[in-house]
Amino acid sequence: MLVTKPVADLCALLIDELHGELPSRIFAILLSKGRSTLPQLVQYTSMTPRQLRHGLAVLQQHNLLFYHVDPGAEFAFYEANAEHAYNLVRTGKILEMIDSSFGAPAKDVMQNLLLSGQTRISDLVAAYQEKIEQANKEAAHVEDDDDFGAEKNGVNGDSHPGKKAGPLVKSTAHLNSIICRLVEAELIDVVHAKTFESSQDILKTVEKEVMDKYFPAGVKGNKAKVEVQERIAEGLRKVRGESKSLKRKLEQNGTAAKRRKLFAGAGMSNGSHDEDMDPALDPRQVIRINYEKCLVDLRNRRLVQFATDIFGETSAYVYGVLLKLLTKDIPRCRADAAMDFGEDKEESEKDTVSVTTDQILDNLKTSVDLSLGIGKAERRQVSSVAAEKIELFPPKKKLLIEEAEVEGEASADEDEDNESSDESEYDSDYKAPTANGTNGVNGTNGAKVKFDESAAPKERRLDRPTQLRQHLLMLAESTQRFVRHCGPNEWTVDFVPLMNALREVELDSVIERTCGRQGLRLVRILRAKGKLDEKALPNVALMRKPELQQKMLEMQTAGFVHVQEVPRDLKADVKKSFFLWFCDVDRSLSRLLDTSYTTMTHCIQVLEALRQKERDVLETTKRSDVRGREKDTMRKEYYERYSRFLECERKLFAQVMRVDDLVSVLRDF
Amino acid sequence: MSGRGGRGGRGGRGPPTNGRRAVAQNSVPWAMDSDIVLDGKPSELFPPYAIPSAPVLTKKEEKQVSFFLLFREQCQDSPLYTQARTWTQSPSAATSASAATTRAYGQDQLNKRYGQTTKATVDPFTAVPTYSHKFKKVPRTLPDLAARPFAKEFFPPELHAALDGEDESGGQAAKRRRVGPKTLGLSSITSYKTAEELFLGADGQAHQLQQGGQVGGGGSLDKALQIMSTVEKGGEDGEGEAFLSGEDDDDWVKGNGEEDEDGNGDEDDVYEDESGDDYNAEAYFDGNQDDEDYDEGGDDGGDYF
Structure with missing residues (x-):
């Protein structure tokens, strides 16, 4: 992750919001000055060493630092972990994701884990033990003073008037099983000795080890160089694997798969029965959240959302199940170049991960009606050969926009029940010139998919596997390539091109928002044509010249199109030189990313300004006698101001999270 | 443009070459594009502007925001939280506002932005002890590290004393040591009030009143x-x-x-x-x-x- 100034500001603000001023100050300095020791920090911040030690300890506890101690050195080098700091903004999303896929108790555990940073299992268990005991004691008391606990909190006075049905986590065994599930899902991993070394430090130590061990005489020749790289990658993978030690141990027990299946099926209902089967975890282990895997799960959700927008809910549901099965063993969204060197080779030799139709079928809920969401086309309109085509290999690297082409060529003559009814007319118009001559029909034919309920209810009553297959084929046929049909009844997803397509969709929607349909149309023309001369553009775009120029200028300021000046002769006369418009998707995306960071920073700054404005009200609400029963104790106008502020706060954070959606698509997925 | 060319011709700035004058005369926008309409009016100061408004939050987003806010609330309740930012909260609002917005040059000025609480910065209007101060939460300037256990092996050695709570500022003879085992406390905050709840609460009451108090x-x-x-x-x-x-x-x-x-x-x-x-x-x-x-x-x- 590239740390630019907006990112640094944002991270400091986020830490300020969640962990307070002292750590945020230190973090900002670490970001701007880079790796520093304690004495250096004293100099930079003009704080006392004691303050700094406390602040650093807090940052370290919340996994926001890397540090490195040279053997024999007096001071450690600290480095900021900007990625984790940025991930703080995703806390809400991660918790919501865990809440919906693992249930409320798991969310509670994860929240407490996030709250306390890296935690020893025994400490966590003790804390829960205490809470459970307290709750039991309260339950033992009769109902007349069951408010006692709530009242001590001072916060949930009247919002939960004694309605609490006991704690979410019922016993330590329950806690244990929850942790086991989260570890198996890789959402929690183990902290080990090298966790807090920055990746460069790890790389250096591994490099040194490899050189000492295998190549004491130095490296000569290309073959040896490749070998060095492979060995280093191997070493790095070993370091990375250490954090999964707990998972491996759990999997050795053999019951893991079964346990998981039971949990996935029945959720909470099988509580006590399962808990006995979970092995006790080593209480000395220290655990923390694994953001990388959380991101993989968030990506799945985003893709399902994407599919919902294009196909509708049933297909998206099928897709969600497929993704869940597929990404079980995918530890991170993007491969690390240094670490995964050589891993690619192994991957291509053995088969890539794939899921069979039967597996998906087993994991579908029976309550879902698969017949929904599939249109009906006449038999002669569907080419089963093209539809069932099997692609053994992932598509070659292509430019973003040209992905549609190959698909178009292959199925040029046959009509399929593709989703051209979903695409706007505009869309197909624009694609028409990109495809070859044979594809000229594409714009006009667009197989008419009939969603005619009354037509033939008997006919569409296919059996479940066939319906499932149709959903999958439809996903495979789309221009975005949600799924690849990689073998008979085997399915896989090529994430890289798919995410590129998603990125492009995001960019398009941003362009449409800022510059309107006209702007988007111009951008698409440019993408299809490559570089276009300023004078030729009005003819191609069929627009009047002044309008066009204004639009192009507007888009250039926004960074969506770029212009290149090519002089015709040495004198570089302005009137004689060519001006070529083009659009560079990567550049636009990085610019968009930068703007997004700034937007998020602004949102939080606005919030700060609001706080400043409503300072007197907020100070009142912080008083321990007012807190939790603002409505009773505050005067009406103050109360209204307070609630207005809360509403604004929610909206601002929601905006931040929406922008983060965009950022994660552009940067992390 | 053309006027300037004329003046130049009279000898103000030396003789302009023919080529330059030609360029100057021809490259003005209305010479290049004949159907351009020049509008001499001054532009409106505040032209009507359609402010884009964000769509309403979906249910999922509501949930995410609530979870985040609850998490934040719990964070701020934890012993590791230190006070909110000081540099916008200095007693005299006017100077603080300017301090927050003006540019700071160099680290020294940046550091000075952060508030220090000394006797000189006390606000005389609120500093007189009153009864209600009892209810006020005193902001923590340093995290209370001694309150909870840590996995010390993952901290650099120089921080270990701080983690034990033994890192007192120099020369203090009596070290306050906590007795008894440290426990990790789970936050007791279980809900965060949303604006709707606040409004609904009031509305609900009003509704009940309308229906008659016999319930x-x-x-x-x-x-x-x-x-x-x-x-x-x-x-x-x-x-x-x-x-x-x-x-x-x-x-x-x-x-x-x-x-x-x-x-x-x-x-x-x-x-x-x-x-x-x-x-x-x-x-x-x-x-x-x-x-x-x-x-x-x-x-x-x-x-x-």
């Missing part, structure tokens, strides 16, 4: 509402005292106790008994620094918030 258990609510409304009126008329001190008030506190709280009851009583004269004058200084309240606040001071 069982609604009595206390009605009474509370009645008092609330009279307090509001009192705030305007200066008659609020009667409702806040005296038996009526106690009764309300008791009646409300079922769903609210009891443990604080005695505290509340004391609080309200003293609410007659002296205390509220302080409360006025505490919170409303607005001018509008200044006039009425002097004599009655009947309400607190």
Whole structure:
């Protein structure tokens, strides 16, 4: 992750919001000055060493630092972990994701884990033990003073008037099983000795080890160089694997798969029965959240959302199940170049991960009606050969926009029940010139998919596997390539091109928002044509010249199109030189990313300004006698101001999270 | 443009070459594009602008935001939280606003932005100890590291003393050591109020009142509402005292106790008994620094918030 100034500001603000001023100050300095020791920090911040030690300890506890101690050195080098700091903004999303896929108790555990940073299992268990005991004691008391606990909190006075049905986590065994599930899902991993070394430090130590061990005489020749790289990658993978030690141990027990299946099926209902089967975890282990895997799960959700927008809910549901099965063993969204060197080779030799139709079928809920969401086309309109085509290999690297082409060529003559009814007319118009001559029909034919309920209810009553297959084929046929049909009844997803397509969709929607349909149309023309001369553009775009120029200028300021000046002769006369418009998707995306960071920073700054404005009200609400029963104790106008502020706060954070959606698509997925 | 060319021709700045004049005359926009319409009017200062508004939050987003806010609330409640930013909260609002917005050059100036609490920075209006200070949360300037256990092997050695809470500033003879085992406390905050809840709460009450107070258990609510409304009126008329001190008030506190709280009851009583004269004058200084309240606040001071 590239740390630019907006990112640094944002991270400091986020830490300020969640962990307070002292750590945020230190973090900002670490970001701007880079790796520093304690004495250096004293100099930079003009704080006392004691303050700094406390602040650093807090940052370290919340996994926001890397540090490195040279053997024999007096001071450690600290480095900021900007990625984790940025991930703080995703806390809400991660918790919501865990809440919906693992249930409320798991969310509670994860929240407490996030709250306390890296935690020893025994400490966590003790804390829960205490809470459970307290709750039991309260339950033992009769109902007349069951408010006692709530009242001590001072916060949930009247919002939960004694309605609490006991704690979410019922016993330590329950806690244990929850942790086991989260570890198996890789959402929690183990902290080990090298966790807090920055990746460069790890790389250096591994490099040194490899050189000492295998190549004491130095490296000569290309073959040896490749070998060095492979060995280093191997070493790095070993370091990375250490954090999964707990998972491996759990999997050795053999019951893991079964346990998981039971949990996935029945959720909470099988509580006590399962808990006995979970092995006790080593209480000395220290655990923390694994953001990388959380991101993989968030990506799945985003893709399902994407599919919902294009196909509708049933297909998206099928897709969600497929993704869940597929990404079980995918530890991170993007491969690390240094670490995964050589891993690619192994991957291509053995088969890539794939899921069979039967597996998906087993994991579908029976309550879902698969017949929904599939249109009906006449038999002669569907080419089963093209539809069932099997692609053994992932598509070659292509430019973003040209992905549609190959698909178009292959199925040029046959009509399929593709989703051209979903695409706007505009869309197909624009694609028409990109495809070859044979594809000229594409714009006009667009197989008419009939969603005619009354037509033939008997006919569409296919059996479940066939319906499932149709959903999958439809996903495979789309221009975005949600799924690849990689073998008979085997399915896989090529994430890289798919995410590129998603990125492009995001960019398009941003362009449409800022510059309107006209702007988007111009951008698409440019993408299809490559570089276009300023004078030729009005003819191609069929627009009047002044309008066009204004639009192009507007888009250039926004960074969506770029212009290149090519002089015709040495004198570089302005009137004689060519001006070529083009659009560079990567550049636009990085610019968009930068703007997004700034937007998020602004949102939080606005919030700060609001706080400043409503300072007197907020100070009142912080008083321990007012807190939790603002409505009773505050005067009406103050109360209204307070609630207005809360509403604004929610909206601002929601905006931040929406922008983060965009950022994660552009940067992390 | 053409005017300047003419002046130049008369010899102001030396003889311009023919080529330059030609360029100057031909490259003006209206010469290049004949159908351009020149508009000499000054542009509008505040042209109408359609402000884009964000779509309403979906259910999922609502949930995400609530989870985030709850998490934040719990974070700020934890022993590791230090106070919110100081550099916008310095006592004199005017200077702080400028301090927050003006540019800082160099690290020294940047560091000076952060507030320091010394005797000189104390706000004389709120610094006089009053009863209500009892309820104020004192912001923590340093995290309370001694309050909870840490996995020390994952911290660099120089921080270990700080983790034990033994990192006192130099020379202090008596080290405060905590006795007994440290425990990781789980946050007891379980809900974060949303704006809707706040509004709904008020609306719900009003609704109940409309339906008639005969519903069982609604009595206390009605009474509370009645008092609330009279307090509001009192705030305007200066008659609020009667409702806040005296038996009526106690009764309300008791009646409300079922769903609210009891443990604080005695505290509340004391609080309200003293609410007659002296205390509220302080409360006025505490919170409303607005001018509008200044006039009425002097004599009655009947309400607190």
